[in-house]
Amino acid sequence: MYHILVVDDQQAEIDAIEWLIQKHALPFSVAQANDGEVALEYIRGHHVDLLFTDIRMPFMDGLELIKQAKIVIPDLKVLIYSAYGEFEYAQKAIQLGTVSYMLKPIDVKEFLKVFQSIIAILEDERLQREKDELLIKGFHKGVAYEKQKLLFDLIQGRESDVHYEERAAFAGLNHLENKRMYMIMIGLQNHFFDQHHTEAFEFLQSTSKHEMLLLHINEYQSIMLVVIDPASKNSDNGQELMTYGEKVKEWLETRFDRRCLIIVGSPVDKLEGLHDEFTQMEELMNFRFFMDRSVVCSKDAESIHDHIDDESLELMLKEIYTSIARNEYRTLEHQIEYLIASMRNSKRFSSMYAKLLFTEILKKVVELQGKKSSSLLKEGLERIALCNSIAELRQVILSVFQEHLLQIKTNTDDQCRKVIEDVQILIQMEYGNDIGVDYLANRVFLSPSYLSFLFKKSTGQSLIKYITAVRMERAKELLRDSTIKVVDIASTVGFANTSYFNLMFKQHNGLTPIQYREGGGRR
Structure with a gap:
């Protein structure tokens, strides 16, 4: 009208x-x-x-x-x-x-003729305006998607495109080259960002004093990229962001009763430098089980491992002893390596305490092997006593286990693979449920942090990324081979929030679920 x-x-x-x-x-x-x-x-x-x-x-x-x-x-x-x-x-x-x-x-005939002509003009203009609005809306959506995609590629180390500068300009990110950037990694143990991403974005945007970009990595983890003008009068931006991290932590605990780990990264001056910093922060995130603080700085590695409580240490030793009892020696090697990585640079553990700890582990091996291993125990104890650093201790322990592996017939590669295969089978069967690291670790009798460590070491990818990949593949099958509504497919593959499912699907496949289905699943 x-x-x-x-x-x-x-x-x-x-x-x-x-x-x-x-x-x-x-x-x-x-x-x-x-x-x-x-x-x-x-x-x-x-x-x-x-x-x-x-x-x-x-x-x-x-x-x-x-x-x-x-x-x-x-x-x-x-x-x-x-x-x-x-x-x-x-x-x-x-x-x-x-x-x-x-x-x-x-004249009535002339009146109607003139008015029909004017109506045609108005209608053409209306259709053109709608077309222009759709183009503008699509352009802005394209810019927003390209911004998210480029940032995702950058932190994953996948940006090697010769058109990188053009992509950055199109996404409106080229101005960041002259700014100082900090990444803040926010990680939770259960589903969060798929259910509350809008509220989280609004809170972070409204409380940040600086330009901010938010990138959802998965349901449990997001990266907040804070952009600071080099002319900023505040010389200690790192401390400012640590304080801000405490504010975010308090909001998550008060508003949602959720525990989190927030890692404030070191300053980055170029977009290409985001990958190395992200890798370091992601490694620290995998060690969250050993951290006694919820807000940490990525460069302050010593503080991450300063305080491993008795309960955590007891759990690690229990897992080690269980692997020994089951003759899972390859798994045992990974656990020893993980324990030493946790102890490295720790103020709690003295050299004497570390030697006593690994002496007890070595005795557990010998107890199961009987008299035949007595010489191995003696040689191992002598080598442990001569160690002058934790690096030497690591080398001694691992070499002793390697020598012992030559004496047994168990296919240790299969043992390690069996744990990973069990986890992968669980994911394939239960991807539609609210499964996470804690749940899977409990099913295979490992701690969440160690399962994450073992899975990534064995497969080359994080457990969360694998879960997401399985869900995406199942979603593609349902979109391609069924007429089930997108909202129902999202729920079927484990996404409580359809909008978040659409976002993750497009991030992984370059198309929305509707576009993928309309294209016949060709992508």
């Missing part, structure tokens, strides 16, 4: 025009005015698509009205009607940008 303003100092003329519009069901709502001044005031306060005006009127004639109305609405369509003797005025009105004119008295 379009809006027409009919202007004439003769009310009967206005009523006749309005009657014709209604009788022939023309798509116009009608407003009236009896002189140019009243009409102009109306135009200044209302949207008008078509101005239908007489020429000769009191106070302000039609020509002046057209001139002033065009200033208010430049693309306003104007239709004039006048007596035959006023044709000279009509010519001037046409020069002001009118679309047509009609002579009084109005």
Whole structure:
């Protein structure tokens, strides 16, 4: 429905025009005015698509009205009607940008012909505006997607495109090259960002003092890229962001009763440097089990491992002893390596304590092997006593296990692979449920942090990424081979939030679920 303003100092003329519009069901709502001044005031306060005006009127004639109305609405369509003797005025009105004119008295056939022509013009313009709006909306969506995709590629170390600078310019990220950037990694143990990503974004955006970009890595983890102008007067941005991390932690605990680990990264001056910093932060995130603080700095590695409590140490030793009892020696090697990595640079463990600890582990091996291993124990104890550093201790312990592995017939590679295969089978069977590291670790009798360590070491990818990949593949199958609604597919593959499912699907496949289905699953 379009809006027409009919202007004439003769009310009967206005009523006749309005009657014709209604009788022939023309798509116009009608407003009236009896002189140019009243009409102009109306135009200044209302949207008008078509101005239908007489020429000769009191106070302000039609020509002046057209001139002033065009200033208010430049693309306003104007239709004039006048007596035959006023044709000279009509010519001037046409020069002001009118679309047509009609002579009084109005001929109905001519009236309908002119109006159909004007309606066609208005309809073409409406369709073009809608098309332009869709293009602009699509452009902004494309920019937003490319920004997320480029950042994702950068932190994953996958940006080697020769058109990198063009991608950065298109995504509006090229200005970051002259800024100082900090990454803040936010990790939770259970589903969060798929269910609360909008609220989380709004909170982080409203509380950050600096330009901020948020990138969701998965349901459990997000990266907040904070951009700081080098001219900033605050010289200690790292401490400022640590304080901000405490604020985010408090919000998550108070608002959602969720425990989290927040890692504040070191400053990065170039976009290409994000990958190395992200890798370091992700490694620290995998060690969250041993951290006694919820907000840490990526460069402060010593503080991460300063305080391993008795309960955590007891759990690690229990897992080691279990592997020994099961003759899972390859798994045992990984556990020893993991334990030493946790002890490295720790202020709690003295060299004497470390030697005693690994002496007890070695004795567990010997107890199961009987007298045949007595010589191995003696040699191992002598080598442990001579160690002067934890690096030497690591080498001794691992070499002793390697020597022992040569004496047994167990296929240790299969043992390690069996644990990973069991986890992968669980994921394939239960991907539609709220499964996470804690749940899977409990099913295979390992700690969450160690399972994450073992899975990534064995497969080359994190456990969370593997879960997401399985869900994406199943989603693609359902989109390709069924008519199930997208919202139901999202729920089936373990996503409680459909919008987040759409975001993750496009991030992994380059298409939305609808686009993938419409394309016949060809991607």
